[in-house]
Amino acid sequence: MEWFGRILLNAVFFLLLSLLIPSFTVVGVGNAILASILLALVNMLVRPLLILFTLPATILTLGLFLFVINALMLLLTNKLMGEGFIIDGFGTALLIAILMSILNLFLNSSNSKRENRRRR
Template identity: 50%
Template sequence: MLKRALISVFLNAVALIAVAQLFESFQLEGFGSAILASLILAILNVMIKPILILLTLPITVISLGLFLFIINAFTLMIAQAIMGSSFEIEGFGTAILAAVIISILNLLLNRLVKDTLKS
């Protein structure tokens, strides 16, 4: 269980670094900052995200789940606010695009690692 959580945090950090390379308005100060941001996001996803999902359930249902990207962008912005200058996102639009790309990359990376660990 702990091994899976650590792998997930590492893969999320890799996804954050990849997004930082794609967008100039999404900046991280290296892999250590990416790991810290990934840990903060994991904590936020456990503590705050369920509350946000519950509060926005009607709009999430109406949007067929697409509003979850807005919630993910919001958690990215909270993580960025906690970390200060080592993690910066310039604008909520960038956060939404980053949330979509991070979700896709996490899906792909987790499937790749899951298949590798099974072999």
């Protein structure tokens, strides 16, 4: 159930970011959910191999290269989606990856605070 919640949350993030970034377009909620599912599958299948192959670059950049990997995963999702989910270039994908990471960071920190309060 948590996986499905994250899928929906990423779909909402896609819709919000498409309103803020002119070179990023998501046409409809259905396309946002489908893109979110595809991104989750790509992250499960391709991303671990890419991280393994680029480990020296990731270590050298103190982890910042992971944003590049996330941007590449978004571009792959863009290619698989076709119409309805359009990222105009690598710079846009990198910006989306950074903003989604920040949004997820805030969300995860608020969830962990809520969990800590529940445990007490």
